[in-house]
Amino acid sequence: xxxxxxxxxxxxxxxxxxxxxxxxxxxxxxxxxxxxxxxxxxxxxxxxxxxxxxxxxxxxxxxxxxxxxxxxxxxxxxxxxxxxxxxxxxxxxxxxxxxxxxxxxxxxxxxxxxxxxxxxxxxxxxxxxxxxxxxxxxxxxxxxxxxxxxxxxxxxxxxxxxxxxxxxxxxxxxxxxxxxxxxxxxxxxxxxxxxxxxxxxxxxxxxxxxxxxxxxxxxxxxxxxxxxxxxxxxxxxxxxxxxxxxxxxxxxxxxxxxxx
Numbered sequence: 293x294x295x296x297x298x299x300x301x302x303x304x305x306x307x308x309x310x311x312x313x314x315x316x317x318x319x320x321x322x323x324x325x326x327x328x329x330x331x332x333x334x335x336x337x338x339x340x341x342x343x344x345x346x347x348x349x350x351x352x353x354x355x356x357x358x359x360x361x362x363x364x365x366x367x368x369x370x371x372x373x374x375x376x377x378x379x380x381x382x383x384x385x386x387x388x389x390x391x392x393x394x395x396x397x398x399x400x401x402x403x404x405x406x407x408x409x410x411x412x413x414x415x416x417x418x419x420x421x422x423x424x425x426x427x428x429x430x431x432x433x434x435x436x437x438x439x440x441x442x443x444x445x446x447x448x449x450x451x452x453x454x455x456x457x458x459x460x461x462x463x464x465x466x467x468x469x470x471x472x473x474x475x476x477x478x479x480x481x482x483x484x485x486x487x488x489x490x491x492x493x494x495x496x497x498x499x500x501x502x503x504x505x506x507x508x509x510x511x512x513x514x515x516x517x518x519x520x521x522x523x524x525x526x527x528x529x530x531x532x533x534x535x536x537x538x539x540x541x542x543x544x545x546x547x548x549x550x551x552x
Contacts, residue, residue, distance in 0.1 A: 303361045306338045307354060311365040312401050313380050314352045318367045320376035321506060324514045324522040330384045337388045349525045372506045375409045413455060420501045421448030428497025439493045442482055447498035450475040465536040468502060472540025480548045502537055504530040
């Protein structure tokens with residue numbers, strides 16, 4: 293009886309570790325197959341047989357069949373953070389190689405969940421400022437060199453606004469729409485002050501930093517891999533994000549273009 297009690301406690305510990313690792317990976321934007329592979333690897337190397345898991349973008353179900361023990365965890369926040377995905381995946385491989393114990397794995401996952409690895413805000417803003425004119429060149433054929441600094445400044449400032457809004461609200465797609473409106477407004481003002489600037493070039497270059505390209509790629513990867521539920525959910529989320537961005541730009545142009 294005591295042995296069974298210890299076995300159930302150990303199974304619960306393994307299950308909790310697997311779910312925490314899976315939740316962190318989904319929050320970082322990982323593909324479904326990678327999440328399930330990591331969770332199964334942890335359970336397998338912990339000596340638990342009969343593990344099963346089912347992953348969606350909003351929740352994870354996992355069962356240790358030998359013990360008839362099942363838990364569910366919800367995923368409220370999702371973003372694209374490949375550094376987070378890589379760290380959790382690397383921890384699971386270290387555990388598989390017996391470099392760390394289950395207890396150490398739990399502690400390090402807890403540390404990651406408390407302080408999620410990410411680039412400094414100033415570096416993200418600089419990255420957006422560099423990326424905006426680069427993408428403008430990639431997607432537009434007719435551009436002038438004067439558009440470069442304008443796209444860089446507007447792209448960087450708009451991304452800063454996006455990060456600030458996301459920090460203070462939990463409403464999905466609100467940050468994207470408000471940022472797009474802000475981006476459209478300052479682009480139109482800039483083009484009125486400097487007539488040589490081209491609105492389309494600046495908007496496309498700046499807006500592409502917010503387009504959910506990785507999310508769309510992961511959605512297609514899930515669909516092609518047979519994870520239809522996850523693929524459809526990710527596709528819907530990416531499409532709604534794109535609609536919010538396009539709608540924000542449309543609102544700004546509708547309100548200001550005719551007036552100015």
